[in-house]
Amino acid sequence: MLIAGRYQLNTTIGRGAMGEVWRAYDQMLGRPVAVKVLLDRNADPTADSRFRLEAQTAGRLHHPHVVGVLDFGEHEGRLFLVMELVEGDSLARVLADDGPLPAEQVAAIAAQAAAGLAVAHEQGIVHRDIKPGNLLLDTNGTLKIGDFGIARFMDDPSGALTATGQIVGTSLYIAPERALGKPAGPASDVYSLGCVLYQLLTGRPPFRADSPIAILHQHLDATPVPPRELGAALPPAFENFLLGLLAKRPEDRPTARQAADWFATGAWRGRPEPLPAAAPVPAAAPIPVPAPAPQSPIPPRTKGAATTYKLPSALPGHRAARPRSSSGNRRARPSLRTFVAGRPRAVGLIAAALLFLTAMYVGMSVFSPDSSSAETPQETGRSSPATPTP
Template sequence: MEAPGRVAGSPGDPMIGRVLEGRYRLLSRIARGGMATVYEALDLRLDRTVAVKVMHPGLGDDDEFAARFVREARAAARLSHPHVVAVHDQGDDDGTVFLVMELVQGHTLHEVIAKEAPMAPARALELLEPVLSALASAHRAGLVHRDVKPANVLIADDGRVKVADFGLAKAVSADTQHTATQGVLIGTVSYLAPELVVEGRADTRADVYAVGVLLYELLTGVKPHEGETVIQVAYKHVHQDVPPPSQRVPHLPPYVDALVARATARDRTLRPADAAVMLHQVHRVGSALADGVADDPELTEDLAPRLRAGHDDEVDAPAQRGGRGDTAPQVWDEGEMATLLAPMAPPPAAPGGPTGPPPAHPPRQTRAEATTLLRAHHDDRAATPPHGGAGTARAARGRRRRGPLLLALALAVALAAGGGAYWFGWARYTSTPGVILLPQAQAERTLEQAGLEVAYDDPAFSETVPAGQVLATEPSPGDRVLSEGTVTLTVSQGPERYEVPAVARMTEDQAQDALLERKLSFDESIERFSENVPEGQVIRTIPEIRTVLRPGGSVDLVVSKGRQPLRVGDWVGESLEEMRSTLEDRGLVVEVAGEEFSDTVAEGDVISHDPAGGTLFRGETVEAVVSQGPELLPVPSVVGFGVEAARQTLQEAGFEVEIERDDDFISIGFVLRMDPGAGAEAPRGSTVTIVVV
């Protein structure tokens, strides 16, 4: 699991410092997702650093889930592959369900896409090959990932590519719905295969689909299906093909488009059977790219998804059977229906009345009445005897007299029913006026003038409809609505944007939480020294606060390393002025603690300083002792002294003595003169020369 070099310690997270099962001490939080939080931890038993993924509270409360999680973790642990993040252990510490994994120092493919995409096809395939290799190993072991996405592809500092979170999605998904409208979507919706959205079940081909989407994103720098809500994106996966990447990046070889189309076919039977098959196809495309092939029709044809035999018939069959897959036999004879229903056709709309096309099908009541007439018609035919005769003739005349009466009565009933059906099925309805893109107040006036009530749904964000204008209506424009009925408006809030929050002086974890609350993404931490922000707290953000970003916009945190230590250095024997100038430029203060005589350090130079070295923080003081040079002493007069008396006197005064004899030395043994002379000042320890006669 990835460890992006976080500062240890997260005061806002109660899990920090906790030891799970007496073995794994949680040191710092690495990342947090929809299902779990990942921590850097220390394995106390083996004395190694690991990544521990802790399920969010609630997921581990169900005993059945916990058992399933254990089974899937064991299955993932059996995967031994150089491109799979190793699973070391799993456990349940008093309801805290966790997974222990290899710690990968590096970054994610998400960061690579942000920095490099759109990238050259060869580079994209280079990144995908180890991912497919890992998935192929899992597929051979009967394990489906279900959550292939850039954040689960880790790239170590040494360049190794590893796929994380095998088996986790399957363990969680068994109790959740894989739909866009209820439950939990296990897996990032941008990479979900259509069958996961619709059915909630997946096989190896769902992983292939996710890799195909990932390839599209590497090639173009954007996701193939985007929308303002999760539901919109999921809908597009089910109903829209992934477009060819060459639409965004011209001059891509057609066989690259074909590779993406094959992997992302909405019909899973048209995709590669598993990651191993797709890996083979990637190798073929990679070889063509390496050879500089601009177009290879044969390779393109081999890769392009082809419909199965009879597939077109299957697709078209519902329409041929009457639409919507209805396989019931046709009950009505169309000619007979037309004859019977002709008198019931609704009259033309009166001026100012409702407008719009007639209903697509006869009202239910009219069809029921037609059934009655049809049965009466058949019953009347069945009642006629097969042979004639007087009785038969009388009966026939009676029937002829009753016939018109019954027909008139039937027609009256039919007209009444038809009129009622027309009223209930058509006349009491009107068309919903088109008010989309109108300002809210104008839309209200338009609907009220049409005799309709106005209600409001929750406002919604839109990249295309300005704030305050109508984004959608229910019913939609042109749809039928009861006269004096209600039209529900959704008003646009404009583009969904969020300001970068003020997170200065927060801890890094608190700042990340604040970004998540604003639907913004934390990208990376940048450490800087600060004189006024304590270590571990945020100094500022990049971009700066109040910058407006789209949802998911990346924000860097500049985090304090504390005060910057400033080097003092060694200044003994150096000029006080030079020391003062240099250290004050660094931000330190230099003060003279005293002055002393020195026989070895020149006047004005530094004899000593405190501290003698090391570092201080800005504004702190270095105290220096400055030399006054050697001490000067008065030279006592020894002229006329005997030699020994003169020597003793000068030595006691702090001088060395040197004896010279006068040229007219007569061996009397008295001092004739001295140098320096009596009363002069000389440095302590200097030599006084006496001349003896």
């Protein structure tokens, strides 16, 4: 089938709610392209407007990680959108074929997807449907974000083109604020990207239930199981940042630009930052040591002899401490021996006085009149009996 006289449709490579995607060839420029054709304009009254919105939205984005829009038109009553052809599979097909991916590959996908979202957000565009099926990997491993079919302009609330209260998007990857019916913002795309990365690491989305309503309640209230508890081999830094992408409040999540830079710089490995070189420690100033006081020489000891040294009774300029009695604060009284020994002159005077009194007493006893003879001896020669001297 030839569309618009230049796009030759060859094989179908995808089909969605709004249309189908064909592998085609641009005969005018001689290159392969992808052509998305709107299926039935009558099935959904907003399909025409949403299809045009997708063309306008993607047409404003020119980035290596966003599928570029090349042309838009109508052929035989059917709208078509010409995009660059991505040779490869979507992440949904990769998960189905290979299961969980290693942390190194998931980090590379995260950096590229976040960079593409950052460009869209800077242009005022919210994707609103980030999921594995809309993230494409080419043969070189380059990721591209596609399908801006339900994207909206942040400065145009009517860009969603949905009825009031209707939730647009996939429940497995929808942000909590959108589950409450609030408008989608850039943080909503970041949350959805976190859900995709979680599934790439563990093989399952963070929340599962039997009905979409039950899944929405889990997005609002439940805490996701840390991926490492499910067997995912990834550094703790990666896990902590991923759980930050899944924060319940939009203001607690990093921006798409911050996430892109964080993954691109390898911070997800959790390598410590290099420490600054230690500043040299200044040498301490030498402490002056006073010269030792001169000491008298110590005589050498002779073998077998003991040498006695006399210690000073008190240091110069200090009074010797007086002895204290055992009663504590009472002063000790000197003994008689201390009194006598301390006063040799007084002792001599007392001894002389005692000797004088003793001599006087003896003399009085000898020369007393009661002790003399009553009679003088006669010259007759007879001796009278002697009177004993007392």
